[in-house]
Amino acid sequence: MSRIDAIRQRLAILEPLLLEIEDESALHAGHAGARSGGGHFRLTIVADCFSGRNTVARHRMIYDALGELMRTNIHALAIRALTADEAKLSTTRKET
Amino acid sequence: MNIQDVIREQVSSAPVVLYMKGTPQFPQCGFSATVAQILKHCGVTKIFAVNVLENDAIRQGIKEFANWPTIPQLYINGEFVGGCDIVREMYENGELQQMLADLDVQ
Numbered sequence: 001m002s003r004i005d006a007i008r009q010r011l012a013i014l015e016p017l018l019l020e021i022e023d024e025s026a027l028h029a030g031h032a033g034a035r036s037g038g039g040h041f042r043l044t045i046v047a048d049c050f051s052g053r054n055t056v057a058r059h060r061m062i063y064d065a066l067g068e069l070m071r072t073n074i075h076a077l078a079i080r081a082l083t084a085d086e087a088k089l090s091t092t093r094k095e096t
Numbered sequence: 097m098n099i100q101d102v103i104r105e106q107v108s109s110a111p112v113v114l115y116m117k118g119t120p121q122f123p124q125c126g127f128s129a130t131v132a133q134i135l136k137h138c139g140v141t142k143i144f145a146v147n148v149l150e151n152d153a154i155r156q157g158i159k160e161f162a163n164w165p166t167i168p169q170l171y172i173n174g175e176f177v178g179g180c181d182i183v184r185e186m187y188e189n190g191e192l193q194q195m196l197a198d199l200d201v202q
Contacts, residue, residue, distance in 0.1 A: 056181045063165050070165040076127065077166065079181050 005040055005071045010066050011045065017084055018046040030078070038075025044082075051083040099157035105159075107197075108119035108174035110144035111199040115158050115169040117149050123148060130170045132186045142201045172196070 001009075004021045011019060025039040043062070050058045058081040063070055070077070082090065107113050112135065118124030120132040120143055135143055148167055150157035159165050162176045170177040172195050177183065186192040 045097050055185060056176070059179070059182065060163065 004041075006069060006073060007043075007066065009039065010069060011096075014045065014047045014049055015059060016047045018044065018087065020044040032042065037090050038073060040076045041074060042078040044080045045080050046084055046087045048084060050081055053064050057083070057087075098138045099153045100161060103157055105153065106144075106146065107171040109177075110142065111173055112140055112142065112196070112201050113146065113171040113174075115134045115148055115154070115167055115171075116146070117167060118148055120145050125167075127166075130180050131168045131170055131183050134183055134192070136197050138187070138193055140196060140201045159197045172201070 004023060009017060020043070021043040023039055024042055028040045045062065049061065053061070059079055061087055062077075062079060062081060066074065066077075097188075113134070114122060114131060116125070116128035116132060118128060120136070123129035123132055123200070132145070133141070146154060146158075148158065153195065155167070158167065158169060162169055162178065164176065166179050168179055168181050169185075170179075177192075178186070186195075
């Protein structure tokens, strides 16, 4: 299973409406953190379970779902965690 | 004193405490560099920066302390604020500047 599939599988518990994972490890090849084998990923996730929670709480939910992947396969993770309503807003803003 | 006690004292030892890789002058990680840069943009000159690359016990201990698996970690008035994405988001919507406004850190 690829690292992205592994991440996707773990995050299924948050019932994401949208989940985009980009592997940016190649951009960081050679940098000290990359040597341990952990990858650099960028994550956009839209899920209703984020509603009423601040960003710290949302990120913690994601880290909890990822469990030991955070210590093994993932060295760095950039996160955008939105509710469906916020995702609609940010798309509209981009269009206007 | 165990490492969690050391960290507990450290995070409250200054209004702005940043756990990072490298130093604000010579950051050794892009995410750490971003947070240091944002604080500078906010006019913060008094940062208590802890270089986790110099102390492995703190590097691991800080992850447990905040229940947060990554570095950098920013603390304001002893409270965990967030990592790079959150600090950037709070800077973009002005929340960070507001938090820093009342502190003697300029």
